[in-house]
Amino acid sequence: MYEERPSRLPGAVVWTSTPTGGVPRPVLPDGCMDLLWNEGRLIVAGPDTRAHLPDGPATAWAGVRLHPGTAPALLGVPAHELRDRRVELTDLWPAATVRRLRAGIEAATHPAAALEELALERAAPPDPELRRLVAALAKGRPVATVADELGLGPRQLHRRSLHAFGYGPKTLARVLRLQRALALARRGVPYADTATRAGYADQAHFARDVKALSGMTPTVLLGRGAGAEGSGTGQEPVKGANRSTS
Incomplete structure (x- = not known):
């Protein structure tokens, strides 16, 4: 549980x-x-x-x-x-x-x-610029637009993002878009509407991104199909449950 x-x-x-x-x-x-x-x-x-x-x-x-x-x-x-x-x-x-x-x-x-x-x-006080970046990208705003508002050039933004998030701002935006889409889909929003509201080009784009980041189709990941893996288990993902360390 x-x-x-x-x-x-x-x-x-x-x-x-x-x-x-x-x-x-x-x-x-x-x-x-x-x-x-x-x-x-x-x-x-x-x-x-x-x-x-x-x-x-x-x-x-x-x-x-x-x-x-x-x-x-x-x-x-x-x-x-x-x-x-x-x-x-x-x-x-x-x-x-x-x-x-x-x-x-x-x-x-x-x-x-x-x-x-x-x-x-x-813990140290959070960087206000990075908090603004995350908040804006979580809402689906374009990376370039947010960078301009923060007064950060592409190289500076990429360098700071690598240090803070582990990858560049475009990857962060993609990850946050996935989370935004899954939150909609879990509430029962149809996939086509989910794709549009989350910022994907279309439903096929949404499906490709889910497959690329999760290794599963949306239907299997979200347990909507009969016999879908993970369906009805009540289990939540545990971030540390991959026991390997390196």
Whole structure:
């Protein structure tokens, strides 16, 4: 079972996931990075450019999903160094520090709340320009238009985006468009209308992008077809559930 709540850290989400025996769903790109707790391990899930599928046995997870662009200041690592990766926190921070943090979370009644406290203690104030960029792209505004409004040239915007999000602004816009479209489709909006409202050229464009980023057709991903993978399981994607670290 998956549960989430807004974090006291602006824009972040605190979540937990416990196995229910359902079919796991892919973890889709969302522009975010997560700080994770799983079986005594502190893990960082970097920004995704493709879907991740769980491997290994299902276990309980807790996480803090950080607002796009805020994780590098907290972790002290540029986002592009963690793109499409899951890494142990000991690969980023001193081992003694991580041991102390791990002991505190293990002793906590609610690991997710302890994980949130860790993030709150180490978070830095968000970059207002990057927050404006994310907000504008999430609404479907063109990258060039937003860059002009922020007074950023193409090279400067790309460099800052790589550091903050792990990829360039056009990829970020594509990821946020996918999330916008899936939110519409999950509410029952027909695919043709979803495509138009989310900013795709047409329904075929929407279907191609879903396939490219998730590895599935919209019907299979959203469980609308009879016998579709993931249909009716009640499972939510767990960002850290791909157990490999590199």
